[in-house]
Amino acid sequence: MDDxxxxxxxxxxxxxxxxxxxxxxxxxxxxxNPLCGDKIKMELLxxxxxxxxxxxxxxxxxxxxxxxxxxLTESIKGKTLEEVAHLSHDVVLENVGIGISPTRMKxxxxxxxxxxxxxxxxxxTWPDEAAT
Amino acid sequence: MIAPVDxxxxxxxxxxxxxxxxxxxxxxxxxxxxxxxxxxxxxxxDTLVDYYxxxxxxxxxxxxxxxxxxxxxxEAARAKVARFVNAAHSAEIIWTRNTTEAINLVSxxxxxxxxxPGDAILTTQVEHHSNLVPWQLLAxxxxxxxxxxxxxxxxxxxxxxLDALLAGTKLVALSHxxxxxxxxxxxxxxxxRAHAAGALVLVDAAQSVPHMPVDVQALDVDFLAVSGHKMCxxxxxxxxxxxxxxxxxxxxxxxxxxxxxxxxxxxxxxxxLPWKFEAGxxxxxxxxxxxxxxxxxxxxxxxWIREHEIQITAYALExxxxxxxxxxxxxxxxxxxxxxxxxSFNFADIHAHDLASILDLDGVCIRAGHHCAMPLMDKxxxxxxxxxxxxxxxxxxxxxxxxxxxEKAAEVFKIS
Numbered sequence: 001m002d003d004x005x006x007x008x009x010x011x012x013x014x015x016x017x018x019x020x021x022x023x024x025x026x027x028x029x030x031x032x033n034p035l036c037g038d039k040i041k042m043e044l045l046x047x048x049x050x051x052x053x054x055x056x057x058x059x060x061x062x063x064x065x066x067x068x069x070x071x072l073t074e075s076i077k078g079k080t081l082e083e084v085a086h087l088s089h090d091v092v093l094e095n096v097g098i099g100i101s102p103t104r105m106k107x108x109x110x111x112x113x114x115x116x117x118x119x120x121x122x123x124x125t126w127p128d129e130a131a132t
Numbered sequence: 133m134i135a136p137v138d139x140x141x142x143x144x145x146x147x148x149x150x151x152x153x154x155x156x157x158x159x160x161x162x163x164x165x166x167x168x169x170x171x172x173x174x175x176x177x178d179t180l181v182d183y184y185x186x187x188x189x190x191x192x193x194x195x196x197x198x199x200x201x202x203x204x205x206x207e208a209a210r211a212k213v214a215r216f217v218n219a220a221h222s223a224e225i226i227w228t229r230n231t232t233e234a235i236n237l238v239s240x241x242x243x244x245x246x247x248x249p250g251d252a253i254l255t256t257q258v259e260h261h262s263n264l265v266p267w268q269l270l271a272x273x274x275x276x277x278x279x280x281x282x283x284x285x286x287x288x289x290x291x292x293x294l295d296a297l298l299a300g301t302k303l304v305a306l307s308h309x310x311x312x313x314x315x316x317x318x319x320x321x322x323x324x325r326a327h328a329a330g331a332l333v334l335v336d337a338a339q340s341v342p343h344m345p346v347d348v349q350a351l352d353v354d355f356l357a358v359s360g361h362k363m364c365x366x367x368x369x370x371x372x373x374x375x376x377x378x379x380x381x382x383x384x385x386x387x388x389x390x391x392x393x394x395x396x397x398x399x400x401x402x403x404x405l406p407w408k409f410e411a412g413x414x415x416x417x418x419x420x421x422x423x424x425x426x427x428x429x430x431x432x433x434x435x436w437i438r439e440h441e442i443q444i445t446a447y448a449l450e451x452x453x454x455x456x457x458x459x460x461x462x463x464x465x466x467x468x469x470x471x472x473x474x475x476s477f478n479f480a481d482i483h484a485h486d487l488a489s490i491l492d493l494d495g496v497c498i499r500a501g502h503h504c505a506m507p508l509m510d511k512x513x514x515x516x517x518x519x520x521x522x523x524x525x526x527x528x529x530x531x532x533x534x535x536x537x538x539e540k541a542a543e544v545f546k547i548s
Contacts, residue, residue: 004489005486005490005544005545010545010546014481035501036484036485036500036501036502036516037501037502037506037509037515037516038485060515061483061485061515062483062484062485062486062516063482063483063486064485064486064489101489103489104485104489107485
Protein backbone atom coordinates (compact mmCIF):
# COMPACT_ATOMS: atom_id res chain seq x y z
CA MET A 1 0.00 0.00 0.00
CA ASP A 2 2.86 2.36 0.80
CA ASP A 3 3.66 2.83 -2.83
CA UNK A 4 0.35 1.83 -4.30
CA UNK A 5 -0.44 5.25 -5.69
CA UNK A 6 2.15 4.93 -8.43
CA UNK A 7 2.51 7.38 -11.27
CA UNK A 8 0.53 5.21 -13.71
CA UNK A 9 -2.34 4.73 -11.24
CA UNK A 10 -2.68 8.49 -10.83
CA UNK A 11 -2.38 8.89 -14.60
CA UNK A 12 -5.28 6.47 -15.22
CA UNK A 13 -7.27 8.19 -12.43
CA UNK A 14 -6.83 11.67 -13.86
CA UNK A 15 -6.82 10.66 -17.55
CA UNK A 16 -9.04 7.60 -17.73
CA UNK A 17 -8.79 5.60 -20.98
CA UNK A 18 -11.94 4.63 -22.88
CA UNK A 19 -14.03 6.89 -20.67
CA UNK A 20 -17.51 7.77 -21.93
CA UNK A 21 -20.29 6.00 -23.79
CA UNK A 22 -20.86 3.94 -26.96
CA UNK A 23 -23.71 4.66 -29.39
CA UNK A 24 -24.92 1.09 -29.71
CA UNK A 25 -23.18 -1.18 -27.20
CA UNK A 26 -23.71 -4.93 -27.41
CA UNK A 27 -23.60 -5.39 -23.66
CA UNK A 28 -24.02 -2.95 -20.76
CA UNK A 29 -23.90 -3.25 -16.99
CA UNK A 30 -23.42 -0.98 -14.04
CA UNK A 31 -22.97 -1.40 -10.34
CA UNK A 32 -21.90 0.47 -7.27
CA ASN A 33 -19.99 -0.21 -4.13
CA PRO A 34 -22.49 0.94 -1.50
CA LEU A 35 -19.75 1.09 1.13
CA CYS A 36 -18.00 4.00 -0.53
CA GLY A 37 -20.34 5.11 -3.30
CA ASP A 38 -18.00 4.16 -6.17
CA LYS A 39 -20.02 3.73 -9.37
CA ILE A 40 -18.98 2.15 -12.65
CA LYS A 41 -20.81 1.49 -15.91
CA MET A 42 -19.25 -0.65 -18.65
CA GLU A 43 -20.38 -0.67 -22.29
CA LEU A 44 -19.01 -3.35 -24.61
CA LEU A 45 -19.24 -3.52 -28.42
CA UNK A 46 -18.71 -6.92 -30.01
CA UNK A 47 -17.46 -6.95 -33.60
CA UNK A 48 -18.36 -9.34 -36.44
CA UNK A 49 -15.47 -11.59 -35.40
CA UNK A 50 -17.05 -12.12 -31.96
CA UNK A 51 -14.36 -10.11 -30.25
CA UNK A 52 -14.72 -6.90 -28.28
CA UNK A 53 -14.05 -4.13 -30.77
CA UNK A 54 -14.66 -1.22 -28.46
CA UNK A 55 -15.37 -0.51 -24.81
CA UNK A 56 -16.26 2.52 -22.70
CA UNK A 57 -16.60 2.97 -18.99
CA UNK A 58 -18.12 5.77 -16.96
CA UNK A 59 -18.57 6.48 -13.29
CA UNK A 60 -16.96 8.14 -10.35
CA UNK A 61 -15.09 7.03 -7.32
CA UNK A 62 -11.69 6.63 -5.76
CA UNK A 63 -8.41 6.43 -7.67
CA UNK A 64 -8.23 2.68 -7.13
CA UNK A 65 -11.66 1.91 -8.61
CA UNK A 66 -11.36 4.36 -11.51
CA UNK A 67 -7.76 3.54 -12.48
CA UNK A 68 -8.45 -0.15 -12.19
CA UNK A 69 -11.50 0.13 -14.47
CA UNK A 70 -9.56 2.27 -16.94
CA UNK A 71 -6.77 -0.30 -17.17
CA LEU A 72 -9.29 -3.11 -17.48
CA THR A 73 -10.86 -1.53 -20.57
CA GLU A 74 -7.48 -1.82 -22.26
CA SER A 75 -7.12 -5.45 -21.16
CA ILE A 76 -10.44 -6.68 -22.50
CA LYS A 77 -10.32 -5.25 -26.01
CA GLY A 78 -9.98 -8.11 -28.48
CA LYS A 79 -11.36 -10.71 -26.06
CA THR A 80 -14.62 -12.60 -26.59
CA LEU A 81 -17.51 -12.16 -24.16
CA GLU A 82 -16.89 -15.69 -22.85
CA GLU A 83 -13.31 -14.77 -22.09
CA VAL A 84 -14.41 -11.63 -20.27
CA ALA A 85 -17.07 -13.57 -18.35
CA HIS A 86 -14.39 -15.94 -17.10
CA LEU A 87 -11.72 -13.40 -16.20
CA SER A 88 -10.19 -13.88 -12.77
CA HIS A 89 -9.09 -11.27 -10.24
CA ASP A 90 -5.55 -11.80 -11.48
CA VAL A 91 -6.13 -9.55 -14.47
CA VAL A 92 -6.78 -6.64 -12.11
CA LEU A 93 -3.92 -7.52 -9.78
CA GLU A 94 -1.55 -7.67 -12.75
CA ASN A 95 -2.81 -4.31 -13.99
CA VAL A 96 -2.61 -2.36 -10.76
CA GLY A 97 0.41 -4.10 -9.28
CA ILE A 98 0.70 -5.55 -5.82
CA GLY A 99 -0.10 -3.97 -2.54
CA ILE A 100 -3.84 -3.34 -2.45
CA SER A 101 -4.98 -3.62 1.13
CA PRO A 102 -7.90 -5.99 1.81
CA THR A 103 -10.12 -3.02 2.73
CA ARG A 104 -9.69 -1.57 -0.75
CA MET A 105 -9.94 -4.81 -2.76
CA LYS A 106 -13.63 -4.17 -3.52
CA UNK A 107 -12.73 -0.80 -5.05
CA UNK A 108 -10.13 -2.43 -7.31
CA UNK A 109 -12.46 -5.23 -8.39
CA UNK A 110 -15.56 -3.13 -9.13
CA UNK A 111 -14.73 -2.56 -12.82
CA UNK A 112 -14.04 -6.27 -13.33
CA UNK A 113 -17.29 -7.20 -11.63
CA UNK A 114 -19.25 -4.87 -13.89
CA UNK A 115 -17.47 -5.97 -17.09
CA UNK A 116 -18.10 -9.62 -16.24
CA UNK A 117 -21.72 -8.98 -15.48
CA UNK A 118 -22.13 -7.12 -18.79
CA UNK A 119 -20.60 -10.07 -20.64
CA UNK A 120 -22.58 -12.65 -18.68
CA UNK A 121 -25.83 -10.74 -19.16
CA UNK A 122 -25.33 -10.73 -22.92
CA UNK A 123 -24.33 -14.41 -23.04
CA UNK A 124 -27.40 -15.34 -20.99
CA THR A 125 -29.71 -13.90 -23.62
CA TRP A 126 -28.21 -15.97 -26.46
CA PRO A 127 -30.83 -18.48 -27.65
CA ASP A 128 -28.55 -21.55 -27.52
CA GLU A 129 -27.36 -20.63 -24.00
CA ALA A 130 -30.88 -19.93 -22.79
CA ALA A 131 -31.93 -23.43 -23.83
CA THR A 132 -29.37 -25.13 -21.61
CA MET B 133 -6.11 29.41 26.79
CA ILE B 134 -6.02 26.18 24.82
CA ALA B 135 -3.05 24.59 26.55
CA PRO B 136 -4.61 23.59 29.90
CA VAL B 137 -7.57 21.94 28.20
CA ASP B 138 -5.26 20.07 25.86
CA UNK B 139 -3.03 18.94 28.73
CA UNK B 140 -6.08 17.44 30.43
CA UNK B 141 -7.07 15.66 27.20
CA UNK B 142 -3.59 14.14 27.05
CA UNK B 143 -4.00 12.89 30.62
CA UNK B 144 -7.44 11.49 29.77
CA UNK B 145 -6.00 9.67 26.74
CA UNK B 146 -3.89 7.62 29.17
CA UNK B 147 -7.15 6.07 30.48
CA UNK B 148 -7.71 4.49 27.05
CA UNK B 149 -5.34 1.54 26.61
CA UNK B 150 -5.80 1.26 22.84
CA UNK B 151 -4.39 4.76 22.35
CA UNK B 152 -1.04 3.59 23.73
CA UNK B 153 -0.75 0.67 21.30
CA UNK B 154 1.19 1.38 18.10
CA UNK B 155 -0.18 0.33 14.72
CA UNK B 156 1.29 -2.58 12.74
CA UNK B 157 3.55 -0.05 11.01
CA UNK B 158 4.82 1.16 14.37
CA UNK B 159 2.94 4.46 14.25
CA UNK B 160 1.14 6.09 17.14
CA UNK B 161 -2.60 5.46 16.84
CA UNK B 162 -4.26 8.77 16.00
CA UNK B 163 -7.93 7.99 16.38
CA UNK B 164 -10.10 10.60 14.68
CA UNK B 165 -13.24 8.53 14.14
CA UNK B 166 -15.05 8.83 17.45
CA UNK B 167 -18.27 9.90 15.69
CA UNK B 168 -18.36 6.35 14.30
CA UNK B 169 -17.43 4.70 17.60
CA UNK B 170 -15.51 5.93 20.61
CA UNK B 171 -12.61 4.19 22.28
CA UNK B 172 -13.14 2.63 25.73
CA UNK B 173 -11.51 3.62 29.00
CA UNK B 174 -9.93 0.92 31.17
CA UNK B 175 -12.73 1.33 33.75
CA UNK B 176 -15.33 0.21 31.20
CA UNK B 177 -13.20 -2.74 30.07
CA ASP B 178 -12.67 -3.71 33.72
CA THR B 179 -16.41 -3.63 34.36
CA LEU B 180 -16.99 -6.20 31.60
CA VAL B 181 -14.24 -8.46 32.89
CA ASP B 182 -15.51 -8.11 36.46
CA TYR B 183 -19.08 -9.04 35.51
CA TYR B 184 -18.05 -12.10 33.52
CA UNK B 185 -15.47 -13.24 36.05
CA UNK B 186 -17.30 -12.41 39.31
CA UNK B 187 -21.12 -12.29 39.05
CA UNK B 188 -22.25 -13.48 35.62
CA UNK B 189 -25.89 -14.60 36.01
CA UNK B 190 -29.27 -13.91 34.49
CA UNK B 191 -31.27 -11.06 35.94
CA UNK B 192 -34.78 -10.55 37.34
CA UNK B 193 -35.30 -14.20 38.28
CA UNK B 194 -32.44 -15.86 40.11
CA UNK B 195 -32.74 -15.97 43.91
CA UNK B 196 -29.09 -16.71 44.53
CA UNK B 197 -26.49 -14.11 45.45
CA UNK B 198 -24.74 -13.48 42.13
CA UNK B 199 -28.08 -13.24 40.30
CA UNK B 200 -29.20 -10.59 42.78
CA UNK B 201 -25.89 -8.79 42.31
CA UNK B 202 -26.24 -8.86 38.51
CA UNK B 203 -29.81 -7.56 38.74
CA UNK B 204 -28.79 -4.75 41.08
CA UNK B 205 -25.89 -3.71 38.84
CA UNK B 206 -28.09 -3.85 35.73
CA GLU B 207 -30.77 -1.63 37.28
CA ALA B 208 -28.18 0.66 38.86
CA ALA B 209 -26.76 1.23 35.37
CA ARG B 210 -30.21 2.22 34.16
CA ALA B 211 -30.41 4.77 36.97
CA LYS B 212 -26.98 6.13 36.00
CA VAL B 213 -28.07 6.58 32.38
CA ALA B 214 -31.30 8.24 33.58
CA ARG B 215 -29.29 10.68 35.69
CA PHE B 216 -26.87 11.29 32.82
CA VAL B 217 -29.65 12.75 30.64
CA ASN B 218 -31.70 13.96 33.65
CA ALA B 219 -34.71 11.73 33.02
CA ALA B 220 -37.37 12.06 35.73
CA HIS B 221 -37.56 8.28 36.30
CA SER B 222 -35.32 5.28 35.62
CA ALA B 223 -38.40 3.59 34.12
CA GLU B 224 -38.19 6.07 31.25
CA ILE B 225 -34.93 4.45 30.08
CA ILE B 226 -35.42 1.43 27.81
CA TRP B 227 -32.30 -0.56 26.93
CA THR B 228 -31.88 -1.19 23.22
CA ARG B 229 -28.99 -2.38 21.09
CA ASN B 230 -28.31 1.09 19.73
CA THR B 231 -29.85 4.35 18.48
CA THR B 232 -31.26 2.61 15.42
CA GLU B 233 -33.15 0.06 17.49
CA ALA B 234 -34.44 2.79 19.81
CA ILE B 235 -35.86 4.71 16.84
CA ASN B 236 -37.35 1.55 15.37
CA LEU B 237 -39.00 0.81 18.71
CA VAL B 238 -40.89 4.12 18.52
CA SER B 239 -41.69 3.63 14.85
CA UNK B 240 -43.11 0.13 15.29
CA UNK B 241 -45.09 0.87 18.47
CA UNK B 242 -46.11 4.52 18.86
CA UNK B 243 -45.95 5.08 15.10
CA UNK B 244 -48.15 2.16 14.11
CA UNK B 245 -50.60 3.04 16.87
CA UNK B 246 -50.88 6.76 16.18
CA UNK B 247 -50.23 7.48 12.51
CA UNK B 248 -52.54 7.18 9.54
CA PRO B 249 -53.44 8.82 6.24
CA GLY B 250 -53.58 12.60 6.58
CA ASP B 251 -50.87 12.64 9.27
CA ALA B 252 -47.32 13.73 8.67
CA ILE B 253 -43.88 12.85 10.02
CA LEU B 254 -41.43 15.74 9.85
CA THR B 255 -37.70 15.07 9.67
CA THR B 256 -34.73 16.96 8.17
CA GLN B 257 -32.45 16.76 5.16
CA VAL B 258 -29.37 16.02 7.28
CA GLU B 259 -30.47 12.77 8.92
CA HIS B 260 -28.42 9.61 9.31
CA HIS B 261 -30.18 6.65 7.69
CA SER B 262 -31.11 5.48 11.20
CA ASN B 263 -33.49 8.40 11.59
CA LEU B 264 -34.78 8.31 8.04
CA VAL B 265 -35.38 4.76 6.83
CA PRO B 266 -37.70 3.83 9.77
CA TRP B 267 -39.89 6.85 8.97
CA GLN B 268 -39.96 6.10 5.24
CA LEU B 269 -41.21 2.61 6.02
CA LEU B 270 -43.68 3.85 8.65
CA ALA B 271 -45.07 6.35 6.15
CA UNK B 272 -45.51 3.66 3.52
CA UNK B 273 -47.21 1.32 6.02
CA UNK B 274 -49.58 3.91 7.52
CA UNK B 275 -50.23 6.23 4.59
CA UNK B 276 -48.71 9.12 6.53
CA UNK B 277 -46.70 11.74 4.66
CA UNK B 278 -42.95 12.20 5.22
CA UNK B 279 -41.82 15.83 5.14
CA UNK B 280 -38.38 17.41 5.38
CA UNK B 281 -37.05 20.52 7.07
CA UNK B 282 -34.64 21.97 4.48
CA UNK B 283 -30.97 22.32 5.35
CA UNK B 284 -28.55 24.97 4.16
CA UNK B 285 -25.19 23.93 2.72
CA UNK B 286 -23.58 24.15 6.17
CA UNK B 287 -26.22 21.81 7.60
CA UNK B 288 -28.13 24.44 9.56
CA UNK B 289 -31.89 24.06 9.34
CA UNK B 290 -34.22 26.48 7.56
CA UNK B 291 -37.00 27.14 10.07
CA UNK B 292 -38.84 29.95 8.27
CA UNK B 293 -41.62 27.65 7.11
CA LEU B 294 -41.61 25.41 10.18
CA ASP B 295 -45.18 26.24 11.21
CA ALA B 296 -46.48 25.31 7.76
CA LEU B 297 -44.53 22.04 7.88
CA LEU B 298 -45.93 21.33 11.35
CA ALA B 299 -49.55 21.54 10.20
CA GLY B 300 -50.81 17.96 10.37
CA THR B 301 -47.49 16.70 11.73
CA LYS B 302 -47.74 14.18 14.56
CA LEU B 303 -44.05 13.49 15.01
CA VAL B 304 -40.91 15.55 14.48
CA ALA B 305 -37.88 13.23 14.25
CA LEU B 306 -34.53 14.99 14.00
CA SER B 307 -30.90 14.60 14.92
CA HIS B 308 -29.47 16.87 17.59
CA UNK B 309 -26.03 17.06 15.97
CA UNK B 310 -25.37 16.08 12.33
CA UNK B 311 -22.89 13.21 12.05
CA UNK B 312 -21.67 14.63 8.72
CA UNK B 313 -21.64 18.40 9.15
CA UNK B 314 -21.59 18.81 12.92
CA UNK B 315 -24.42 21.34 12.71
CA UNK B 316 -26.53 21.55 15.87
CA UNK B 317 -30.32 21.64 15.65
CA UNK B 318 -31.83 24.45 17.78
CA UNK B 319 -34.05 22.12 19.83
CA UNK B 320 -34.97 24.91 22.24
CA UNK B 321 -36.63 26.70 19.31
CA UNK B 322 -38.11 23.67 17.55
CA UNK B 323 -39.55 21.63 20.44
CA UNK B 324 -42.01 24.28 21.78
CA ARG B 325 -43.27 24.99 18.27
CA ALA B 326 -43.74 21.29 17.59
CA HIS B 327 -45.62 20.83 20.85
CA ALA B 328 -47.79 23.88 20.15
CA ALA B 329 -48.73 22.26 16.84
CA GLY B 330 -49.64 19.02 18.63
CA ALA B 331 -46.61 17.02 17.49
CA LEU B 332 -44.25 14.90 19.57
CA VAL B 333 -40.48 15.26 19.18
CA LEU B 334 -38.01 12.39 18.83
CA VAL B 335 -34.33 13.32 18.97
CA ASP B 336 -31.56 11.18 17.49
CA ALA B 337 -28.96 12.12 20.09
CA ALA B 338 -26.24 9.70 18.96
CA GLN B 339 -23.88 12.63 18.28
CA SER B 340 -24.91 14.92 21.14
CA VAL B 341 -25.34 12.97 24.38
CA PRO B 342 -21.73 11.64 24.18
CA HIS B 343 -20.34 15.13 23.63
CA MET B 344 -22.32 17.78 25.52
CA PRO B 345 -24.65 18.14 28.49
CA VAL B 346 -28.15 17.06 27.43
CA ASP B 347 -31.13 17.43 29.77
CA VAL B 348 -34.25 15.72 28.44
CA GLN B 349 -36.51 17.55 30.88
CA ALA B 350 -35.09 20.99 30.10
CA LEU B 351 -35.36 20.28 26.35
CA ASP B 352 -38.82 18.76 26.93
CA VAL B 353 -38.23 16.15 24.20
CA ASP B 354 -40.65 13.22 24.08
CA PHE B 355 -38.23 10.55 22.86
CA LEU B 356 -34.44 10.50 22.73
CA ALA B 357 -32.28 7.76 21.18
CA VAL B 358 -28.63 7.09 22.07
CA SER B 359 -25.91 4.50 21.35
CA GLY B 360 -23.54 3.50 24.14
CA HIS B 361 -20.58 2.68 21.92
CA LYS B 362 -20.20 6.32 20.85
CA MET B 363 -19.84 7.36 24.51
CA CYS B 364 -17.17 5.05 25.91
CA UNK B 365 -19.55 2.12 26.50
CA UNK B 366 -19.37 -1.23 24.68
CA UNK B 367 -21.08 -1.94 21.36
CA UNK B 368 -24.50 -3.58 21.44
CA UNK B 369 -26.06 -1.38 24.09
CA UNK B 370 -28.03 1.84 23.70
CA UNK B 371 -31.20 3.31 25.07
CA UNK B 372 -34.47 4.97 24.30
CA UNK B 373 -35.66 7.69 26.63
CA UNK B 374 -39.41 8.27 26.50
CA UNK B 375 -41.78 10.27 28.65
CA UNK B 376 -43.43 7.87 31.03
CA UNK B 377 -47.05 8.55 30.02
CA UNK B 378 -46.16 7.96 26.36
CA UNK B 379 -44.28 4.73 27.04
CA UNK B 380 -47.14 3.45 29.21
CA UNK B 381 -49.66 4.01 26.44
CA UNK B 382 -47.51 2.30 23.81
CA UNK B 383 -47.91 -1.38 22.91
CA UNK B 384 -44.87 -3.63 23.40
CA UNK B 385 -42.25 -3.91 20.66
CA UNK B 386 -40.60 -7.33 20.76
CA UNK B 387 -42.46 -9.90 22.81
CA UNK B 388 -41.55 -13.08 24.67
CA UNK B 389 -39.68 -13.75 27.88
CA UNK B 390 -38.94 -11.19 30.57
CA UNK B 391 -41.44 -8.60 29.30
CA UNK B 392 -44.54 -10.33 30.73
CA UNK B 393 -46.48 -10.24 33.96
CA UNK B 394 -48.66 -13.32 33.37
CA UNK B 395 -48.98 -15.72 30.47
CA UNK B 396 -51.81 -18.21 29.91
CA UNK B 397 -52.42 -20.35 26.84
CA UNK B 398 -54.75 -17.77 25.37
CA UNK B 399 -53.65 -14.44 26.82
CA UNK B 400 -50.72 -12.44 28.17
CA UNK B 401 -50.39 -9.39 30.39
CA UNK B 402 -47.26 -7.32 30.10
CA UNK B 403 -44.67 -6.21 32.60
CA UNK B 404 -44.47 -2.66 33.87
CA LEU B 405 -42.09 -0.07 32.48
CA PRO B 406 -39.32 -0.31 31.53
CA TRP B 407 -39.34 -4.10 31.24
CA LYS B 408 -42.40 -4.12 28.96
CA PHE B 409 -40.00 -3.14 26.17
CA GLU B 410 -37.16 -5.50 27.07
CA ALA B 411 -38.04 -8.94 25.73
CA GLY B 412 -35.61 -11.79 26.25
CA UNK B 413 -32.43 -11.78 28.29
CA UNK B 414 -30.96 -8.31 28.10
CA UNK B 415 -27.41 -7.34 27.23
CA UNK B 416 -26.51 -7.40 30.92
CA UNK B 417 -22.75 -6.96 30.83
CA UNK B 418 -22.79 -4.13 28.32
CA UNK B 419 -25.60 -2.32 30.15
CA UNK B 420 -23.62 -2.43 33.38
CA UNK B 421 -20.54 -1.16 31.54
CA UNK B 422 -22.67 1.62 30.03
CA UNK B 423 -23.29 2.73 33.62
CA UNK B 424 -19.52 2.82 34.19
CA UNK B 425 -19.10 4.89 31.02
CA UNK B 426 -21.64 7.40 32.36
CA UNK B 427 -19.70 7.58 35.65
CA UNK B 428 -16.46 8.07 33.75
CA UNK B 429 -17.83 10.88 31.56
CA UNK B 430 -19.57 12.56 34.51
CA UNK B 431 -16.33 12.53 36.48
CA UNK B 432 -14.56 14.25 33.60
CA UNK B 433 -17.53 16.59 33.26
CA UNK B 434 -19.74 16.93 30.19
CA UNK B 435 -19.40 20.73 30.20
CA TRP B 436 -15.61 20.32 30.08
CA ILE B 437 -15.89 17.78 27.24
CA ARG B 438 -18.02 20.20 25.21
CA GLU B 439 -15.57 23.03 25.85
CA HIS B 440 -12.62 20.82 24.92
CA GLU B 441 -14.27 19.73 21.67
CA ILE B 442 -14.98 23.34 20.70
CA GLN B 443 -11.32 24.19 21.30
CA ILE B 444 -9.93 21.17 19.49
CA THR B 445 -12.34 21.78 16.56
CA ALA B 446 -11.25 25.43 16.41
CA TYR B 447 -7.62 24.30 16.42
CA ALA B 448 -8.28 21.79 13.63
CA LEU B 449 -10.14 24.36 11.49
CA GLU B 450 -7.24 26.75 12.00
CA UNK B 451 -4.65 24.13 10.98
CA UNK B 452 -6.70 23.05 7.94
CA UNK B 453 -7.33 26.61 6.72
CA UNK B 454 -3.96 26.97 4.89
CA UNK B 455 -4.79 23.88 2.79
CA UNK B 456 -7.68 25.80 1.20
CA UNK B 457 -5.23 27.23 -1.35
CA UNK B 458 -4.54 23.67 -2.50
CA UNK B 459 -8.21 22.75 -2.77
CA UNK B 460 -9.17 21.51 0.68
CA UNK B 461 -12.77 22.36 1.50
CA UNK B 462 -14.25 21.99 5.00
CA UNK B 463 -18.02 21.61 5.31
CA UNK B 464 -20.36 22.59 8.12
CA UNK B 465 -20.82 25.74 10.22
CA UNK B 466 -17.84 28.12 10.12
CA UNK B 467 -17.52 28.68 13.88
CA UNK B 468 -16.36 25.83 16.10
CA UNK B 469 -18.81 26.91 18.81
CA UNK B 470 -21.69 26.32 16.39
CA UNK B 471 -20.82 22.70 15.69
CA UNK B 472 -20.07 19.34 17.22
CA UNK B 473 -16.53 17.94 17.10
CA UNK B 474 -16.87 16.71 13.54
CA UNK B 475 -15.20 18.06 10.39
CA SER B 476 -16.11 16.68 6.98
CA PHE B 477 -13.87 17.74 4.14
CA ASN B 478 -12.59 17.01 0.67
CA PHE B 479 -9.07 17.65 -0.55
CA ALA B 480 -8.65 18.68 -4.22
CA ASP B 481 -9.31 15.68 -6.48
CA ILE B 482 -8.22 13.10 -3.91
CA HIS B 483 -11.18 10.82 -3.29
CA ALA B 484 -12.00 10.48 0.41
CA HIS B 485 -11.22 6.75 0.33
CA ASP B 486 -7.79 7.32 -1.11
CA LEU B 487 -7.19 10.00 1.49
CA ALA B 488 -8.24 7.66 4.30
CA SER B 489 -5.93 4.92 2.94
CA ILE B 490 -2.95 7.26 2.80
CA LEU B 491 -3.63 8.67 6.29
CA ASP B 492 -3.96 5.13 7.62
CA LEU B 493 -0.32 4.47 6.70
CA ASP B 494 0.59 7.02 9.37
CA GLY B 495 -1.82 5.63 11.94
CA VAL B 496 -4.35 8.40 11.37
CA CYS B 497 -7.88 6.93 11.42
CA ILE B 498 -10.55 8.95 9.65
CA ARG B 499 -13.87 7.98 8.13
CA ALA B 500 -14.47 8.22 4.39
CA GLY B 501 -17.64 7.73 2.42
CA HIS B 502 -21.28 8.72 2.67
CA HIS B 503 -21.50 8.50 6.49
CA CYS B 504 -24.87 6.73 6.30
CA ALA B 505 -26.42 9.93 4.97
CA MET B 506 -26.81 9.21 1.24
CA PRO B 507 -29.69 11.69 0.65
CA LEU B 508 -27.60 14.50 2.17
CA MET B 509 -24.57 13.54 0.06
CA ASP B 510 -26.75 13.60 -3.08
CA LYS B 511 -28.24 16.97 -2.12
CA UNK B 512 -24.76 18.43 -1.63
CA UNK B 513 -23.47 16.64 -4.74
CA UNK B 514 -20.59 15.05 -2.83
CA UNK B 515 -19.72 11.51 -3.97
CA UNK B 516 -17.99 11.09 -0.61
CA UNK B 517 -16.32 13.12 2.11
CA UNK B 518 -13.49 12.49 4.51
CA UNK B 519 -14.42 13.07 8.15
CA UNK B 520 -12.29 13.66 11.21
CA UNK B 521 -14.15 13.56 14.53
CA UNK B 522 -12.98 14.33 18.02
CA UNK B 523 -13.65 13.35 21.61
CA UNK B 524 -12.44 13.97 25.13
CA UNK B 525 -9.11 12.23 24.45
CA UNK B 526 -8.31 14.12 21.21
CA UNK B 527 -5.23 16.30 21.55
CA UNK B 528 -3.57 18.99 19.47
CA UNK B 529 -0.87 16.41 18.73
CA UNK B 530 -3.56 14.31 17.02
CA UNK B 531 -4.55 17.27 14.85
CA UNK B 532 -0.88 17.91 14.06
CA UNK B 533 -0.55 14.27 12.96
CA UNK B 534 -3.60 14.70 10.71
CA UNK B 535 -2.07 17.79 9.14
CA UNK B 536 1.28 16.04 8.57
CA UNK B 537 -0.48 13.08 6.94
CA UNK B 538 -2.47 15.43 4.71
CA GLU B 539 0.82 16.96 3.57
CA LYS B 540 1.96 13.46 2.66
CA ALA B 541 -1.26 12.82 0.73
CA ALA B 542 -0.72 16.06 -1.19
CA GLU B 543 2.76 14.83 -2.07
CA VAL B 544 1.52 11.41 -3.23
CA PHE B 545 -1.17 12.99 -5.39
CA LYS B 546 1.20 15.73 -6.55
CA ILE B 547 -0.99 18.57 -5.36
CA SER B 548 0.86 21.83 -5.04
